[in-house]
Amino acid sequence: MFSAVYHFGRYIQWLGQAFHKPERYSMYWKETLRQMNSIGIGSVVIVGIISIFIGAVTAVQFAYQMGDSLIPRYYVGYIVRDMTIIELAPTFSCMLLAGKVGSNLAAELGGMRQKEHIDAMEIMGVNTASYLLQPKVIAALIVIPMLVCIGAFISIIGGYLAVVPTNWFSHAEYIRGLRSFFVPYNVWMMFVKAFVFAFILTTVPCYQGYFVKGGSIELGDASTRAVVYSNILILLSDYIIAMLMTS
């Protein structure tokens, strides 16, 4: 318990150090672009793959549960769309990114700490918390909502491919469902989740990597903690956002 409070306090204090005015905007911008490429472009394929299956599984499960009930058949498109936008695209994509990007960030910063790169920057007078975290967070806040948005589109296409070509539902039924009961507020909720999750999945792993001590075993532990804690916090914040935005 004491340890959790200590780490939470240090995390908040470290964030305070990190969000300071950059020493040189051009250097931060260069690093932000590099991170946008690494986090965004480097994750498009994997997000696309999981999204197509998320949509497909949602459509198939709905079709199975519908059975011979009186629920209108075109609801399949509606269910896939809303499930994807409200919950599955942001949460699944970000949990996946917490694994891919989070472990990468923790290992990168942990390696820099162990090889004294962070000390070298400190001695030069660089605010290392700021230079090493700020560009990553800004890059994530820009590209992760985009990835989530792309993921939502692909999921809806995945649902279509799972049930229309296999003749479970007709093209018209699926499209009618997609166009029914659309609430723009749900898209807003998706972006809120994407922003919050993006912040978590960059700051928590960076914190774990930045303060790593010891050798390769400790670095591995930090990387694992980065992924586990990020995922737990993503689910916790998912619940809080759902409570706040739907009540």
Add this chain to the structure above:
Amino acid sequence: MIRAEHIFKNFDDQVVLNDVSCSFEQGKANLIIGRSGAGKTVLLKILIGLIKPSSGQVFYDNIDFYSLNKKQTRELRMQIGMLFQGSALFDSMNVEDNIRFPLDMFSNMTRKEKDKRVDYCLDRVNLTGNNKKYPSELSGGMQKRVGIARAIVLKPNYLFCDEPNSGLDPKTSLVIDELIYAITKEENIITVINTHDMNSVMEIGDNIILIHEGQLAWTGTKDEVLSSDNKILQGFIFASPFLQRLKAKMNA
């Protein structure tokens, strides 16, 4: 001048430094020597603020380092160059970008001026033409030289070197020592070197501080080393049987 006054440092129950006071002078190679685990790396890190002392003060030209706020600390650190034991070169950058990094971050030079400064520093460490190589393509000695070039690129007033000769053969060690010494004299800066290399002690030790079991055991110059009757110093200098035999022969 850099002064450390009454430095105490403990990690839990273990006392690493016990009331160490010493000074490091302008235009001289100041060596901190001692056995492994004596506390010299901790002292060096306290001098540059990477480790906070449990008590005691560090003065840079009468400015109390630990009374500075974060902004002032960063401003002072811009006057410090540091060569790390493992060189600490950024793996993802080539030699040129590594050396240019402090310039990009802190100077208002034009691109052309930066290029000129980088080329000068590379030339100064005899690495002209290696601009585009990555750290993984360099030998240990070359990495150290790039580390020195990066440390001096902002024209620091203070140069710190942590074990500059570790992992190098005696001849390359000599080259690194000579380079650091020449830069110290040319730029008239305060250089603090943490080492247990005896060649360095005898070649460039303008001001030597011996740390033994966390305490200041001896201070002097390279010329006073052999004539000193300090038992700890003699035990450290003539630790190897070869040197003990040599000393016996010299005395005979």
